Amino acid sequence: MSTFCQIMDKSESGGCGCKIPSSVLSRILSETAAANTVADDKVVLGFESSDDCAVYDNGDNYLLFTTDYFSPIVNDPYVFGQLAASNAVSDVFASGGYPLIANSIMAFDPELVPVEQVTQMILGAQSVMNKFNVSIVGGHTIKNSQPLYGFSIIGQVEKNRLKKNNTAKAGDVLVMTRPLGVGILASALKAGILEQADIAPPTLALITGDNEFGRTLSASPEVSSLTDITGFGLIGHISEMVGLGQLDVMLDSAALAFYDGAESLAVAVTSSESGVFANIRKYAQHVEYLGELSLAHKFLLHDPQTNGGLLFTVSEACLAENRQAWQSLCPDLMVIGRVTDGAGKIKVC
The missing domain is CATH 3.30.1330.10 (PurM-like, N-terminal domain)
Known part of the structure; x- marks a missing residue:
């Protein structure tokens, strides 16, 4: 070692x-x-x-x-x-x-x-x-x-x-550019359950990659809010987008992508002292689960990301117009939800 x-x-x-x-x-x-x-x-x-x-x-x-x-x-x-x-x-x-x-x-x-x-x-x-x-x-x-x-x-x-993190608009779709699970993989590395050699080169390239794509997104006025997903996890950063309490997000859990191995490792490597639980304690009040979700999946929603992907809201028409060009620059781009009028809730369906 x-x-x-x-x-x-x-x-x-x-x-x-x-x-x-x-x-x-x-x-x-x-x-x-x-x-x-x-x-x-x-x-x-x-x-x-x-x-x-x-x-x-x-x-x-x-x-x-x-x-x-x-x-x-x-x-x-x-x-x-x-x-x-x-x-x-x-x-x-x-x-x-x-x-x-x-x-x-x-x-x-x-x-x-x-x-x-x-x-x-x-x-x-x-x-x-x-x-x-x-x-x-x-x-x-x-x-x-x-x-x-x-x-x-x-x-x-x-x-x-200039793009801000709390200026989403009702009717926008919510888009993520990279899988989740960096924190889970890091915990597995630290616990000796996973070796760095076990992480596939394409996965490592994503984890160490850059978010220059944000510069492309800033050219469109229809991109209403933009942030990166880091230590407060996906739920934490969505909550910032709806933090003024006038919007809800319908989050489609089936549309989320995770790094290989992250879902199977999540429960085994997550302790009550982890960043996952710190995020759950802070943001659980903002989340409403509309269906059954595995414990591993819930952990991944709150998993602290290091150098995570971008999270942005954009009008559906703008996304349709630009999706092919944006996907060529950011192949992992995925629509994960929609912004609606509401009271600051993240509704996981």
Whole structure:
């Protein structure tokens, strides 16, 4: 077993599954928001909507700002670097923009993690940043008992292409671009039930892939809301879309796709201390099950995704017009539900 595997084994959770539960985060923010007395009318989006990026009016365009970092989700430092970079730039694409520059955030114990493995983390991340011409211009590194890696990103978007996560419209269809189950597979890797070699190359390519497709979606005004699915799971991110309480989502569970093996592993690797249960505790009040659903399937609805796919709402006519072109760029695109008038419920049918 490599040193990196040993470090991963010691971590309680990895990837976006290591996020502070949203219920705890909401309480902290509610108790500290009043301390921010700086009023800046150029800040278009901040904490208020839990959106993917902060947005700053820069004149002709908006600047986008986001920060993402986490502990290992895989045993391979190069793949960990790819995931860290793809996950960070995803927030910019989910806001409809494109990344410009990045600062790295890194932590590791130099007595436990060899320099060669840290180098592989950086090279994996650089392979992603190079694809989008993103310059890594600086960063900060500290000593820590387990590796942490990620980035703060500055991006840009034209004002007419900014997408938000809570502006869905009744009558829109709900579309997802990638299967679910990253958190379940990561838990199986950590438990030794699954080896990274058992994950098929096409699956690994999807898990480490990018969400540049969000930039394509931002060109259409009929795409009413857009986000990426990360640590709060599918249900959590849908709940953000209907968070104002005036909409419902009819979620077609049969239309969902899962990574190979995720459904069969879900119950075996999910503990009460997991990110799955943290999400269930936070979002169960928003969910109404209209039929029988297996426990594994329910877990996957709440599974924390690391570098998950995009989730967006769009008019049915726009989807019909663009589906062939969009599917050529994003073959896994799937319609998973519909937005209706309502009271903030996710009705799973």
